[in-house]
Amino acid sequence: MLKLHNLHIGYNNSAPIVSSIDAELSDGCFCCLLGRNGTGKSTLLRTLAGLQPPLGGTIERPDSVGVVLTFVPDLLNTSVREMVAYGRLAHTGIWGRLHAEDYAFADEAIQLVGIQDISTRQLSTLSDGEKQKTMIARAIAQQSPLLLLDEPSAFLDYPSRRELMRLLQNLAHHHRKTVLLSTHDVELAAASADILWIIHNKALVKKNPQDFHPEEL
Secondary structure, eight states, X not given: OEEEXXXXXXXXXXXXXXXXXXXXXXXXXXXXXXOOTTSXXXXXXXXXXXXXXXXXXXXXXOSOEEEEOSOOOOXXXXXXXXXXXXXXXXXXXXXXXXXXXXXXXXXXXXXXXXXXXGTTSBGGGOOHHHHHHHHHHHHHHXXXXXXXXXXXXXXXXXXXXXXXXXXXXXXXXXXXXXXEEEOSOHHHXXXXXXXXXXXXXXXXXXXXXGGOOGGGO
């Protein structure tokens, strides 16, 4: 569950980028966030993830949030499986030691995303698309009830983008996760999402996909 009340987002010492957001997403909801470049999609996701403070209002969210941003760390001597398993660190306590159960969650996430064939490769050898899939698997392995993804399909070809949307739908509908992702793939978003959030004229507009027209952006 994610609830926003009178939320204002932006940066200190400047006017809000988006104001007076009142919205909520229930468990099992798959939502796509649309808007032109520079309208505040990434700022909203970073605020919801707790990576930057809101300028006003309140956010109700689970204690654990899985986050996939456009930035992908390029760690040396780290395999795909190890990076995915790092998603379990929040569950390991003060010692930060990964156990067999943590790697089991990582392997399940790797299989869900379909990257078994690259699981032993080093991050530094991956393409941008492979790195993005790795970070999605890492967020899934975290087993958080809320997933926030910023342009997760940016480096994927069209068949991979469709596959990703089906995966996120499955996580929402069958695993009861709340999934919110930003995307520029308007047609695929409208065909896949349960609800659309659209940032337009510094406001958040909620739309049913069947009522959405691309010229509204």
